[in-house]
Amino acid sequence: MRTPFTVRLLQSMPRTGWIALAIFAAITWIGVPVAHLVLPESSPLHLSAYTVSLLGKILCYMVVAVAMDLIWGYAGILSLGHGLFFALGGYAFGMYLMRQIGRDGSYGADIPDFMVFLDWKEIPWYWAGSDSFIWAIFLAMALPGVVAFIFGYFAFRSRIKGVYFSIITQALTYAAMLLFFRNETGFGGNNGFTDFKRILGYSITSPEMRVTLFALSAALLIACLILGRYLVGSRFGRVLAAIRDAESRVMFIGYNPLHYKLFIWTLSAVLCGLAGALYVPQIGIINPSEMSPANSIEIAVWVAVGGRGTLIGAVLGAGIVNLAKSYFTVTAPEYWPFFLGFLFIAVTLYLPDGVVGLWRKLRSRKGPDSAAAVPAALPVTQKPGAVTDTKLIPETGAKGATT
Secondary structure: OOOHHHHHHHHHHOOHHHHHHHHHHHHHHHHHHHHHHHHOOOOOOOOHHHHHHHHHHHHHHHHHHHHHHHHHHOOOOOOOOOOHHHHHHHHHHHHHHHHOOOHHHOOOOOOOOHHHHHOOOOEEEEEOOOOHHHHHHHHHHHHHHHHHHHHHHHHOOOOOOOOHHHHHHHHHHHHHHHHHHHHHHOEEEEEEEOOOEEEOOOOOHHHHHHHHHHEEEEEHHHHHHHHHHHHHHHHHHHHHHHHHHHHHHHEEEEEEEOHHHHHHHHHHHHHHHHHHHHHHHOEEEHHHHHHHHHHHHHHHHHHHHOOOOOOOHHHHHHHHHHHHHHHHHHOHHHHHHHHHHHHHHHHHHHHHOOOHHHHHHHHHHOOOOOOOOHOOOOOOOOOOOOOOOHHHHOEEEEOEOOO
């Protein structure tokens, strides 16, 4: 009898994981709103508007890091163009925000101010439906998803992988950045979209809306962690791990890697698009600089610092790097690029498994020898046609001890 989906979803994560998510949800959905809306500014626990916006921005970055970890840590696909999908989601929702300005803009026109400045007479045809909130959310998911699907289909079908795939994704986001910099494309040129006023009729700068956007960002992160944990713990996730470690063997036993890689690649792009849609109203601006190759490389740094192949590692890496970035860009902005480069080199040389890997090593030193805790011989059962990640199964010698 097939196990119901809800049961499999609950079993995909240990009890400690669900407890941690519950605590995180309580802090973000109850603690932060109370600290910002209820507690007076004189209270040491009060959170300012800047702090709430900063934390909301970092939550969006954490979603992007989880999306990157799904394709890099579990499928072995290193993308240096995920900033494109993040920015496309931001632009899709930014179009809605620009339409919501109405006649409150500097020129008092029915079209966005940048179009008036560039002497546009009417809104382009591809802006049709941009005044609808539902359409904006759909477009924030569909646009990155379609671009990722088309690009991924031809790339994976041609068996482009490794460093070649990374370079192509970097070229893709750079080409898109140059395209969006042009004024005639109808996306604001180098200034992008800004001066937002409202969402669904509510002021975008009101404390209630700010807290709502923060809570939605936290909810998206929780949903991504649950979905990611379910996928990597399922049969689909085991096939992905096998493709990452030995794609030719997976093809030899009858699996088509194209379908698996294309699905996780497209899903990752959709998650980035949603993160971008929540990022824009909290920051108040979106421009082509979000598509710069440096931003996409920084996303990979987040995952590497936290520990790729561990969803919680991606979250920690994004939080650590961006909190450090916020500190350095205020105290010593000229030294931030050097610190980021040093951090990436140090992690590559001394912490190949990231912060999570370091934590595991420290815990193993405190506990009993992990090798002694493994039984001498563990029978491995494999169903016909199933794929097993051989790197996750310890080899046994003649006496049963692990080698």
